[in-house]
Structure formats: C-alpha cells, structure tokens
Amino acid sequence: MTFLRVVWLVMRKDLLVELRSREIVYTTMFFAVSCVLVFAFGFVREGQPMEDVGAGILWIAVAFSGTLALGRAFERERQSETLRALLLAPVDRPALYIAKLLGVLVLLAAVEVIIVPLVALLFQAPLFRHLAMLLALLAAGTIGFTAVGTLFGAMLARARSRDVLLPVLLYPITVPVIIAGVRGTSALLQADPDPAVARAWLSLLVSFDVVFITLALWTFEPVMTD
Amino acid sequence: MQRLFLPLTLLVAAMFAYAPVMIAQAPFESTMLLVQKIFYFHVPSWFVMFSGAFLCAGASVVYLAKGSRNADHYALAGAELAVVFGLMGLITGPLWARKAWGVWWEWDVKLTLALVVWLTFVAYLLLRRYGGAGSEKLAAGVGIFGAANIPFVYYSVNWWRTMHPKTTVVPTLREGMRGTFWFCVLAFMLLMVLIVAARVRLERQRALVDDLFLELED
Numbered sequence: 001m002t003f004l005r006v007v008w009l010v011m012r013k014d015l016l017v018e019l020r021s022r023e024i025v026y027t028t029m030f031f032a033v034s035c036v037l038v039f040a041f042g043f044v045r046e047g048q049p050m051e052d053v054g055a056g057i058l059w060i061a062v063a064f065s066g067t068l069a070l071g072r073a074f075e076r077e078r079q080s081e082t083l084r085a086l087l088l089a090p091v092d093r094p095a096l097y098i099a100k101l102l103g104v105l106v107l108l109a110a111v112e113v114i115i116v117p118l119v120a121l122l123f124q125a126p127l128f129r130h131l132a133m134l135l136a137l138l139a140a141g142t143i144g145f146t147a148v149g150t151l152f153g154a155m156l157a158r159a160r161s162r163d164v165l166l167p168v169l170l171y172p173i174t175v176p177v178i179i180a181g182v183r184g185t186s187a188l189l190q191a192d193p194d195p196a197v198a199r200a201w202l203s204l205l206v207s208f209d210v211v212f213i214t215l216a217l218w219t220f221e222p223v224m225t226d
Numbered sequence: 227m228q229r230l231f232l233p234l235t236l237l238v239a240a241m242f243a244y245a246p247v248m249i250a251q252a253p254f255e256s257t258m259l260l261v262q263k264i265f266y267f268h269v270p271s272w273f274v275m276f277s278g279a280f281l282c283a284g285a286s287v288v289y290l291a292k293g294s295r296n297a298d299h300y301a302l303a304g305a306e307l308a309v310v311f312g313l314m315g316l317i318t319g320p321l322w323a324r325k326a327w328g329v330w331w332e333w334d335v336k337l338t339l340a341l342v343v344w345l346t347f348v349a350y351l352l353l354r355r356y357g358g359a360g361s362e363k364l365a366a367g368v369g370i371f372g373a374a375n376i377p378f379v380y381y382s383v384n385w386w387r388t389m390h391p392k393t394t395v396v397p398t399l400r401e402g403m404r405g406t407f408w409f410c411v412l413a414f415m416l417l418m419v420l421i422v423a424a425r426v427r428l429e430r431q432r433a434l435v436d437d438l439f440l441e442l443e444d
Contacts, residue, residue, distance in 0.1 A: 148371060155367055160358035168352055172345040173371050176378035179386050200385065208378050215374055219367045222290040 006091045010099030015106060017076070024072045025110055032065035032115045040122050054125030055185035059141070059178055061115050062108070066145050067167050069107050070153040073100065078157050087224055097220040101150045101213075108142050130188045133198050137188075140205035141181035145174050147209060151216040155223050180204045228427075234420055241413035252406040262326070266406055268318040270414035271311045272340060277418060278308035279343055282350070283373030286366035295433060296426075298362050301369055303425035305350045307418055312344035338383040339376070346372035 001009075018024055039057040043050050077083040086096055116138070120127040127134060152169050156162040184201030187194045249266045281304030288297035319337065320330045331337065350372065354365045 151367065151371075152364075155364040156357070158358075159353070159361055159364060161356045165349075165353055165357060169349045169368055172342050172349055173368075173375050175342050176375065176382040179382040183382075183386055204378070204382060204385070211374060211378075212371070215370065219290060219370060222293075223363050223367045225363075 001091055003092055003095045006095035007099045007102065010086070010096055011102045011106075014073070014099070014103035018103075018107070024069055024076075025107055027072070028065045028069045028107065029111050029114055031068055032061045032111050033118060035061045035064050036115055036118055036122065044123075049123040052186055052190070054119050054123035054127070055182050055189055057123065058115065058119045058125075058127075058185060059181045061119070062112065062138075062142060062181075063145060063171070063174070063178060065111050065115075066104075066108055066142070066149060067170060069104055069111070070146070070149040070170075071163060071166050073104055073107075074153045074157040074162075083154075083157050093221040093224060094217045097150060097154070097216060100154065101146055104146050104150055105142060108146065112138055112142070125189050127185075127189065130193060130195060130198070133195055133202070134185065134188055136202055137181060137184045137198065137205065140202055140209055141177050141184075144177040144205055144208045144212060145170075147213045147216055148173050151220060151223070154220070176208055177205065180208070231420070231423060234416065234423075238413060238416045238420055241409070241416065245410055245413055248406045248409055252403050262322075264318050264322045266410045267414075268315060268322060269407070270411045271314040271318065273411055274311040274414050274418045275308045275315060275340070275344065277415065278304040278306075278311065279347060279373055279376070280304075281422070282308060282347065282369040286369035289366050290363070290370070296430070298366070299426045299429040299433070300422065301366060302354065302429060303422045305347045305354075305365075305369060306425065307421060308347040309344065309351055311414075311418075312340065312347065315340060316344060333383075333387060335380060335383045335387055339379050342379045343372065343376060346375065 036057060039053075039060065040049075043053045043057070074083070077086070087093070116127055116134075119125055149166070149170050152166060156166055156169075159165060180201040184198045184205070187197040187201070245266070249263055252263075252266070254262070282301045283304075285297045285301035285304060288294060289301060319340075323332060324330050346368070350365050350368045353361050353368060357364060
C-alpha cells in the first residue's frame, strides 16, 4: 500500500468512529466554550473586556481543548488494544503518524469554527477584519501544536499517568506556538492592525511546523517500537 | 574515566576552593559593586544547564538510532544536571535581579528561555519517574524535542519582547573579571564531567543488577 493510501484509510477509520459516537468533538467543543467563558469571567471588568485579551483567550482555549482531544484520541486506541494492531500492520509507521495528526486536526478545526466567532462576539474582537491572515495563523499554530501533541499522545498511550503527563510534556515544547499565535493574532486585533507583524509570526509558526513534523516523522518509528 | 576520577575530583575541589579567592580579588563592577559577584556562579550554572540539555538531546538521538543503553544513561545524567544547575540558576538569578534591576523577575529573553528549557527537562524527569516501563524511549523523544525547541523559544521570546522594548542592565565584562569568569566556567564544566561520569557509572551498575536479577529468575 502506498503511503498516502495508508494515511487516508487510517484517517477515514478514525473519523468514521468519531462520526458515529461524536464523543470527542462534542465534549471538546463544550470544553472549549466553557474555557472561553471562564476566562471571560476572569478578564471582563464592568462589562468591558480588558484590552488585548481576546487573542490570548482564543489560543489558550485552542491549546486546552487540543490537549483534551489528543488525550481522548489515543485513549480510544488504547481501550481495545487497537494501537498495537495498528503498529503491527505492515505499513509505514510515519503514515500512521500523519493519519493521526490529520484526524486530530479535523477535530480541532471543528472546535475552532465554534470558538473563533464566540471570542469575537464575547470580547468585541474584530477577528474577521483580516480573515485570511487569521486563518493562516490558526492553521499554522494548530498544526504545530498538534504535530508535537500527536507524537507525545501516541508515545504516552502506553505510559502510566498519561493524562497528566501529556500537558506537562506538551506545554513547555509548544511555548513558541502559543507566543507566536497570541502575538500574531493580537497584531491583527489591535486598533491599528499590523499585518506585517502577523506575517513575521506566521513565518515563525511555519518553520516550527516544518522542523517538528520532520523530527516527529523520524522519532515516531523508534519511539513506537517495543 | 575511572582512573581519572580521583585526580579530577581533587582538581575540581581545588578549583572550587580557590574560586572565592579569585572572585574576591576581581574588580568591582562600576554600578552594581558587590552584588555583581553572584555572576561568577550564576552564569556558569547556566552553561552547565545548557550543556546538560544538549548532552541529553545528543545521547537521546544515539539511543533512538542505535538503541544503545549506555547512551540512555548519558541522556538521563544530562537531564538531571540540566534540572539541578537550572534550579541553581533560577535561584541565583532572581536574587541578583532584585538587587540589580529592582524586580525579582523580568520577561527578558534569556530568563524566559532558561525557564522553558528547565521546565522541559523537569517534564523529561517526571516522565522517566512516573511513566512506567518503556518510558526511556518516550523520554528520548522529549529530550530531542526540547533541544530542537531552544531556537524557537529564543526567537519567539525575543520578538515578543523587542516589540515592547525595555532597558535592562547588561553587564559587560572588564579586564580582570574575564579571567575569574572563565575560571569559574571551567570549574563548573569539570564538575559537570565529574557528575556525569559518576551518574552514568551508577546507572550502568543499576542496569547490570537488574539484568542479573532477571537472569536469576529465569
């Protein structure tokens, strides 16, 4: 089987399972919405949101719900030992990684479709003024976060205390993604938007994606071998 | 290494015993005076932390590529040193900052980078400690990612800060301070070599004991 076909089949399987139960997408979406609300109570004073807070809350919600989705995605594979079955299949290991990555990305994209308008609404953030740039930042940032998270999630599927170890490992490594995402988005949201600054942050995110996807493809094989 | 261990221990002990003398004799820095002396131990501890981080990442690459257990022992020793000396840097740093800048913490690029790298290696050790069987390999992945992340953290924090510039006191080295500084760096690096050697030996023997137990049970 070719690489792309394996990617397609595994991803389709994941999305089919998810479509039937809709467990991860519903729970994660509701979690993201609760997250935004909790922050709204923390950062809205006298009916007015604090300056520059929308971008930060948006990215925190993405990071938190991403962690949840990653954990659940691999918990499902662990319950009936299907991860072992996947790894035993005579296919390229990196193809499994890419398939898992794309599956989680689709889920997070669905979550972002909800929380981006929600943040725009609750924090009076003009998120749609530079829509193309905002989408590019969100895509590059989510890919970077998920690229690291998918590898760690897969590794931790067999480890003890995996629930708490995933964020502990993931957040320090994805600090650049959060900084670049928040600063880039906030450059678009300020009263005098600055697309050049957003573009600089986007280029940092893209290079992060390239480096970490390459590294993950290389480490996935030895890390997942017993 | 085992034959060199004792002479190296004596050398490092002598260097650390002499270091305070050299530091006392070094000239006072013009604005910070006595406070600046902490620099001679503060900066070398960061040198050791970053060397430990890179040792961990390099050894992790070898471990994942070749599967050599020895490389894994080096990776563990590197990560432990990064955490211990990073903690020393994180304690001496705010003490100095409080006196020199008037604040305990500044979101300056070097401080933030050091904090993120330190957190990464704390996470590495947590994974090894609580991850259960087979967590060495997972930890190796974290070690590699942690080191690859260093330039990204540096650039992102640097841009983040330079967009809100703040003046900080950057000490420049004067004649007479430079010698003392490099003497301390050398002492710390030799101490690191010493600890890595001891730690790897301990880990190797622990693995040997484990193997012998398994053999006995079979």
